[in-house]
Amino acid sequence: MIKIGSRESKLAVLQAEIVMRAIRRNNPGVQTQLITMKTTGDMILDRTLDQIGGKGLFVKELDRALLDGKVDMTVHSFKDMPMETDERLPVVAASPREDPRDALILPQGTDAPDPAKPIGCASARRTLQLKRLFPGHAVLPVRGNVQTRLQKLDSGEYSALVLACAGLKRLGLEHRISRIFEPWEMLPAACQGILAVQARADFDTHILDGFHDPQAMLAARAERSFVRALDGGCSSPVAAYAVIEGDCMTLTGLYADGNGIVDIQKTSGNKQNGEALGKSLALRMIGEIK
Numbered sequence: 001m002i003k004i005g006s007r008e009s010k011l012a013v014l015q016a017e018i019v020m021r022a023i024r025r026n027n028p029g030v031q032t033q034l035i036t037m038k039t040t041g042d043m044i045l046d047r048t049l050d051q052i053g054g055k056g057l058f059v060k061e062l063d064r065a066l067l068d069g070k071v072d073m074t075v076h077s078f079k080d081m082p083m084e085t086d087e088r089l090p091v092v093a094a095s096p097r098e099d100p101r102d103a104l105i106l107p108q109g110t111d112a113p114d115p116a117k118p119i120g121c122a123s124a125r126r127t128l129q130l131k132r133l134f135p136g137h138a139v140l141p142v143r144g145n146v147q148t149r150l151q152k153l154d155s156g157e158y159s160a161l162v163l164a165c166a167g168l169k170r171l172g173l174e175h176r177i178s179r180i181f182e183p184w185e186m187l188p189a190a191c192q193g194i195l196a197v198q199a200r201a202d203f204d205t206h207i208l209d210g211f212h213d214p215q216a217m218l219a220a221r222a223e224r225s226f227v228r229a230l231d232g233g234c235s236s237p238v239a240a241y242a243v244i245e246g247d248c249m250t251l252t253g254l255y256a257d258g259n260g261i262v263d264i265q266k267t268s269g270n271k272q273n274g275e276a277l278g279k280s281l282a283l284r285m286i287g288e289i290k
Helices: 010-026 060-067 124-133 146-154 165-170 214-229 271-289
Strands: 002-007 032-037 073-077 091-094 102-105 119-121 139-141 160-164 177-181 195-199 238-245 248-256 262-270
Touching (some): 002 010, 002 060, 010 032, 010 073, 010 146, 032 060, 060 195, 091 214, 119 124, 119 146, 124 139, 124 238, 124 248, 146 160, 160 165, 165 177, 214 238, 214 271, 238 271, 248 271
Parallel strands (some): 002 032, 002 073, 119 139
Antiparallel strands (some): 073 195, 091 195, 102 160, 102 177, 248 262
């Protein structure tokens, strides 16, 4: 029996079930069990993540369950994982990438955000780019799971939301999407659309062979390397998006300094050198923007 840990939100459970189905499909006879738990990040909803300790609050309880042997692996949205992870708990597999783009969600029956009400989003990255796309509109934080955020939108608290296409599609909520932002309009968060499977260092990863996507892992490592070099977390407007064509990777990075100066640059190279590409792009941008 393989025990799989997950946050208890509907989206997190659906994502864990994607991994469970792949394991059973590729390993006949192997049984899986889902174990859900509430994380600190799920319980504190009245403040933004940078105010309460960052993305690590979504994984702390799950990491402890792994270390204690209560679960064999955990499933996360890769973009929600902190840039520094416990070496005892490596990311052992990445899913094929779902749509990495961001989506605009409007109240049903409307075709544009109401300037009298704020646009809700949950990251500095989105806030920065929304202010360019919708000048004059207030942008305010919104926390909670996808369903909670949609309820706040439909009750009139916000004029629009920005959410990840990947989560909406996995939840079967594509019909709520009013507009999809192309990466050149709103650069995605590092690893957006990719699921990460974490396990103890001695875990036999062969059981995940039919699930793991090496291309997605290469992209994720490059994007995370860029953000890590900038010390980017929830409070920093940082974004990274890698596209792989053949052996070539093109990495686009966004960085904003403390004075609000924004820079977006690209670099290309061999896909196997993604981590070096990410770091060098970040250091180049820091040097040019200061």
